[in-house]
Amino acid sequence: xxxxxxxxxxxxxxxxxxxxxxxxxxxxxxxxxxxxxxxxxxxxxxxxxxxxxxxxxxxxxxxxxxxxxxxxxxxxxxxxxxxxxxxxxxxxxxxxxxxxxxxxxxxxxxxxxxxxxxxxxxxxxxxxxxxxxxxxxxxxxxxxxxxxxxxxxxxxxxxxxxxxxxxxxxxxxxxxxxxxxxxxxxxxxxxxxxxxxxxxxxxxxxxxxxxxxxxxxxxxxxxxxxxxxxxxxxxxxxxxxxxxxxxxxxxxxxxxxxxxxxxxxxxxxxxxxxxxxxxxxxxxxxxxxxxxxxxxxxxxxxxxxxxxxxxxxxxxxxxxxxxxxxxxxxxxxxxxxxxxxxxxxxxxxxxxxxxxxxxxxxxxxxxxxxxxxxxxxxxxxxxxxxxxxxxxxxxxxxxxxxxxxxxxx
Numbered sequence: 471x472x473x474x475x476x477x478x479x480x481x482x483x484x485x486x487x488x489x490x491x492x493x494x495x496x497x498x499x500x501x502x503x504x505x506x507x508x509x510x511x512x513x514x515x516x517x518x519x520x521x522x523x524x525x526x527x528x529x530x531x532x533x534x535x536x537x538x539x540x541x542x543x544x545x546x547x548x549x550x551x552x553x554x555x556x557x558x559x560x561x562x563x564x565x566x567x568x569x570x571x572x573x574x575x576x577x578x579x580x581x582x583x584x585x586x587x588x589x590x591x592x593x594x595x596x597x598x599x600x601x602x603x604x605x606x607x608x609x610x611x612x613x614x615x616x617x618x619x620x621x622x623x624x625x626x627x628x629x630x631x632x633x634x635x636x637x638x639x640x641x642x643x644x645x646x647x648x649x650x651x652x653x654x655x656x657x658x659x660x661x662x663x664x665x666x667x668x669x670x671x672x673x674x675x676x677x678x679x680x681x682x683x684x685x686x687x688x689x690x691x692x693x694x695x696x697x698x699x700x701x702x703x704x705x706x707x708x709x710x711x712x713x714x715x716x717x718x719x720x721x722x723x724x725x726x727x728x729x730x731x732x733x734x735x736x737x738x739x740x741x742x743x744x745x746x747x748x749x750x751x752x753x754x755x756x757x758x759x760x761x762x763x764x765x766x767x768x769x770x771x772x773x774x775x776x777x778x779x780x781x782x783x784x785x786x787x788x789x790x791x792x793x794x795x796x797x798x799x800x801x802x803x804x805x806x807x808x809x810x811x812x813x814x815x816x817x818x819x820x821x822x823x824x825x826x827x828x829x830x831x832x833x834x835x836x837x838x839x840x841x842x843x844x845x846x847x848x849x850x851x852x853x854x855x856x857x858x859x860x861x862x863x864x865x866x867x868x869x870x871x872x873x874x875x876x877x878x879x
Contacts, residue, residue: 496769582659613836
């Protein structure tokens with residue numbers, strides 16, 4: 471019976487190619503939508519995943535990696551005094567307007583960190599981060615060259631009123647959902663984020679609440695010399711590495727008690743919180759899931775139509791089998807085998823196409839279409855279910871066929 475299924479499938483090559491093109495379109499649509507969702511969720515937390523910090527300490531108003539309020543840099547020294555902390559480092563996030571050498575502007579996200587530190591390192595492909603110790607130097611993800619309107623490293627641009635020099639290009643750091651990321655030292659980030667003004671975080675207790683406000687004084691210098699952080703300067707996170715064998719839940723509680731108005735998260739919790747925000751609260755997960763659902767529906771309609779037409783064309787052959795006493799189960803298995811052939815022959819080239827497309831989009835646009843082995847397996851199951859479901863619809867015509875039509879002219 472398997473040979474009958476193959477014969478029915480391949481006897482009309484143009485129809486077969488049209489059917490396979492439809493299945494490939496549907497499978498590719500589902501795979502790309504799921505792959506983009508996987509790549510998106512990975513990208514928004516990739517810097518957190520790659521960090522060596524076991525605990526992230528943030529303002530208790532923190533919503534996700536990029537949406538939070540500042541905390542005083544003095545919290546860094548407080549964290550280092552907490553029992554169970556092996557190392558603590560500061561991370562400073564700010565935004566700004568980038569003006570390229572040709573005058574084009576775009577928004578950016580600036581990450582200030584300790585280039586000689588151990589807990590945050592975004593520099594894949596850059597061997598020496600000491601280049602960021604120089605004044606007003608930054609590195610960027612190479613996929614942002616077009617959006618930043620830069621040709622190569624060592625070009626000079628402006629962030630606000632501050633002139634900066636691009637000294638390197640990293641890779642696989644950019645979030646799909648965000649403005650281009652730039653990375654620099656804490657000292658550089660401090661001056662760039664304030665536009666050359668001297669900033670401090672004025673914290674006080676008001677009506678029983680701990681409140682902090684930024685206070686700035688304008689510098690008279692065009693590009694003032696970056697200076698180390700003081701205890702009143704604003705930072706965004708305190709990154710913590712725990713001592714060996716330390717229970718992270720206990721350490722989080724001690725950090726929250728020692729650092730007023732903060733919340734501590736493990737690396738995994740921080741990444742999950744950021745991803746949940748982008749996928750659920752922004753509706754991105756719903757939109758991409760809707761696209762995948764549309765792909766499944768389109769595939770079922772195409773396959774169902776092809777199989778139904780094939781059954782209609784071979785109705786006399788199926789009636790002959792029934793007249794010979796062949797059971798309905800055997801007849802149905804022919805249609806289902808035909809559907810299985812269609813699913814496999816449509817799935818394999820679709821997966822290859824999506825893998826190639828994913829490599830191209832990541833290399834040129836920084837957008838990852840992430841197709842994991844689990845994703846590929848799930849998509850195969852969806853493809854088979856889609857085709858078999860359509861086959862079951864097509865078998866309904868055989869159920870009602872009268873074997874007597876074999877003897878009609």
